[in-house]
Amino acid sequence: MAIRDDLKANLDVALAGSSVSVSSELPWTSAGEPLYIKNMKKVYLDEDNINKTELFSTLDNQDVVQTETSVTGYLAVDAKTQPTDIDTIVSNVLNSRLAITNQAVSECDMSTSTEADVLVYQFQFNFITV
Amino acid sequence: MANPINVSAGNEAVLVLADSAANANIDAGATTGLVVPYMQDVTINNSTGVFRWKTLDNTAENAVTTPSTNQLTLNVVVDSDSFFGDGLGGDSVKDAGIFGSSKAKTKVFFEVGFEGRDSGSKILKGSGYISGLAPTVNMDAPVWVTPVTIEVDGDYTEDTAS
Numbered sequence: 620m621a622i623r624d625d626l627k628a629n630l631d632v633a634l635a636g637s638s639v640s641v642s643s644e645l646p647w648t649s650a651g652e653p654l655y656i657k658n659m660k661k662v663y664l665d666e667d668n669i670n671k672t673e674l675f676s677t678l679d680n681q682d683v684v685q686t687e688t689s690v691t692g693y694l695a696v697d698a699k700t701q702p703t704d705i706d707t708i709v710s711n712v713l714n715s716r717l718a719i720t721n722q723a724v725s726e727c728d729m730s731t732s733t734e735a736d737v738l739v740y741q742f743q744f745n746f747i748t749v
Numbered sequence: 750m751a752n753p754i755n756v757s758a759g760n761e762a763v764l765v766l767a768d769s770a771a772n773a774n775i776d777a778g779a780t781t782g783l784v785v786p787y788m789q790d791v792t793i794n795n796s797t798g799v800f801r802w803k804t805l806d807n808t809a810e811n812a813v814t815t816p817s818t819n820q821l822t823l824n825v826v827v828d829s830d831s832f833f834g835d836g837l838g839g840d841s842v843k844d845a846g847i848f849g850s851s852k853a854k855t856k857v858f859f860e861v862g863f864e865g866r867d868s869g870s871k872i873l874k875g876s877g878y879i880s881g882l883a884p885t886v887n888m889d890a891p892v893w894v895t896p897v898t899i900e901v902d903g904d905y906t907e908d909t910a911s
Contacts, residue, residue, distance in 0.1 A: 675787075679784060680758075
């Protein structure tokens with residue numbers, strides 16, 4: 620199961636009853652506008668980006684490989700009138716990284732940007748497993 | 750013609766450990782000894798000592814070499830069977846593993862293949878004691894790795910696999 624699926628399943632539960640919901644769609648662009656801008660107050664998760672790198676190279680070619688997976692999430696809200704529970708929502712999204720088990724590294728960086736009157740939260744999830 | 754030994758194929762640099770010279774047989778198909786897996790590197794040290802003296806009629810020192818200190822040093826990713834032993838009986842080094850053989854101070858016999866295990870491949874043989882284990886792990890590299898030293902008792906013997 621892709622990490623995106625696990626994150627979405629966790630966010631479905633964590634954000635139930637909040638001001639936002641989770642979309643099962645990818646954040647594709649329609650008519651030059653990303654879906655998360657068009658459909659505000661919906662969390663969109665992009666596909667897994669997977670990178671396999673050698674952790675230890677061995678003489679018998681049984682190299683130890685680590686898998687780095689990154690997933691980007693987006694949430695757009697009205698910059699003028701943000702949801703009253705936005706802090707809880709952001710916290711729950713950040714904490715959803717912990718739902719992905721058996722990872723040596725589970726990180727989530729959050730950044731914001733403003734496009735016109737829309738505030739976009741971008742969540743960068745990074746996971747490393749061996 | 751120059752003939753460098755390239756080990757990138759993954760089956761060239763081989764180390765076999767066993768409790769007897771016969772069991773340490775590196776030849777292709779031999780399965781008695783412990784073929785050390787996941788070696789990151791292996792170094793064969795053959796370091797002679799040097800005795801120097803000066804004479805009044807010479808402007809430079811004289812020197813002779815003294816007996817060698819021989820060591821095999823390697824770093825390995827810890828494999829459960831090879832480190833703690835497969836526990837299947839048979840060769841005691843394979844049974845007890847690298848850690849067990851170090852702890853029990855068992856004399857181990859080794860064969861190092863420079864060019865793999867095929868007939869005619871260059872090998873070095875010898876015997877000694879396992880030392881210098883220091884398994885370590887951290888969350889940046891969450892796989893156990895350890896250095897291993899084999900303090901060689903006596904000299905190496907050059908041979909070819911048969």
